[in-house]
Amino acid sequence: MLELRTLIAADLVAVQSLDAVCFAGEPFAASWWQKATFGQGACAWLAWQGDELLGYCLFSRVLDEAELLRIATSPAARQQGVAAALLQHAETALQQAGVEQLFLEVRLSNLPAQRLYRRTGWQQSGRRKDYYPLADGREDALIFCRAL
Template sequence: MQEDDLEWIAGQDRQLYPFPWAAVNFADSMSAGYGCWTMFDGTERVGYAVLMMVLDEVHILNISVVLAHQGRGLGRRLLDHLAVVAKAAGARQMFLEVRPSNMPALALYQRAGFETIGRRKGYYPAADGREDALVMRWPL
């Protein structure tokens, strides 16, 4: 991920999520030293991810494929890339939170080998108040 990508990424996040990250959130992630990637298909940007590495664990903070390119297996490719990076950094497990209402993401994570290990009550803002988050873990 480069600074030149940030406005594009924030624009995509606004199209994907009702409560998106702003460009400054991605910039802060880069400044903090988190792993930040923009995914390309040829010369076209098609996705992005932010990964926080802590000791022998990694936490996916954001993983997204733009609407026009969903359903092509790119999310799995991006997830697999994060796993390779995590393993190379010595990670033994990967964590993430996901909305229970995000069925496509849940299906992707379950197919990859993530298991639900907990629930964070009222974690996400939602149109009608708050939505829980499922906490998922993938042993690497």
């Protein structure tokens, strides 16, 4: 059974390990995860099954808006609804905290993520040219938003 809950200090090692697996070459700095646990404005939720971390999402909140900074699912748990469950859980919690609008950027080439966002009610609202670095250039980002 999937357990969805807020990130706590005891989870930091597990979440940083999963982040390194899911975002090889570009994991978030430890300071981001510290801020998500102890800081103001950042909030993170995790999906656990027993003692195994299956996924996480990290948002940054300012007043009535929040931005999805990072979402990831363990490679072994992909295509099983973990990311959609995390998004729904986070959106409910953010709405209860007074957030009215959500935003995110996603790589143009990340079609699975774009399908997830569209399936869960997000809409493309723009594009950032040359936003993400690539080994041989840059890649555009698509901007998505969702009203709560």
